Amino acid sequence: MDGIVNVELTPKWRELSIDRYDDSTDPDKHIDVYTTDIGLFTTSEAIMCRVFPNNLKGMALSWFTKLPPYSIDSFKTLVNLFTTQFATNRSHHLTSIALVNSDKRGTNLFGHSWIDSTKSPCKYETLTQRLLSTTWSRP
Numbered sequence: 001m002d003g004i005v006n007v008e009l010t011p012k013w014r015e016l017s018i019d020r021y022d023d024s025t026d027p028d029k030h031i032d033v034y035t036t037d038i039g040l041f042t043t044s045e046a047i048m049c050r051v052f053p054n055n056l057k058g059m060a061l062s063w064f065t066k067l068p069p070y071s072i073d074s075f076k077t078l079v080n081l082f083t084t085q086f087a088t089n090r091s092h093h094l095t096s097i098a099l100v101n102s103d104k105r106g107t108n109l110f111g112h113s114w115i116d117s118t119k120s121p122c123k124y125e126t127l128t129q130r131l132l133s134t135t136w137s138r139p
Contacts, residue, residue: 004072007046016055023059027086030055031079045075052078060086 016037021030034055038048049072053064063085072078 004046004049005070007044007050009047009050013041016051018055020055020057021060021086022057023063023086027083031083048075049078052082 016034018030018033018037021027034052035048038051042048053061056064067081072081
């Protein structure tokens, strides 16, 4: 996209009031917050691209500064590169399939534990019973 490098911000421009992304949270959530906040001020893709690095820090900012010059041609390209780079930080949701494929020790068929961050096991019996009664119950 021509003009990303040369785009001028208006004198009234203010820094966005969002947390800077530091490679420790879900990149999709950061993009949602970023586009919502910047959308209050502009819909210009050039400005969205130009301001984006100001909302990064640490490893994320280091990644951005190492992108090849002129490798970003649109905000869509930037979002795709960003979310691909930090995909391992995406939130993982416990699905009904994961529960069905779990055993009573709290692991699924691949050996991954579904014990929560407080290290207390999920109530397997309660979750399984609720899942089975709401998903596969007969009328």
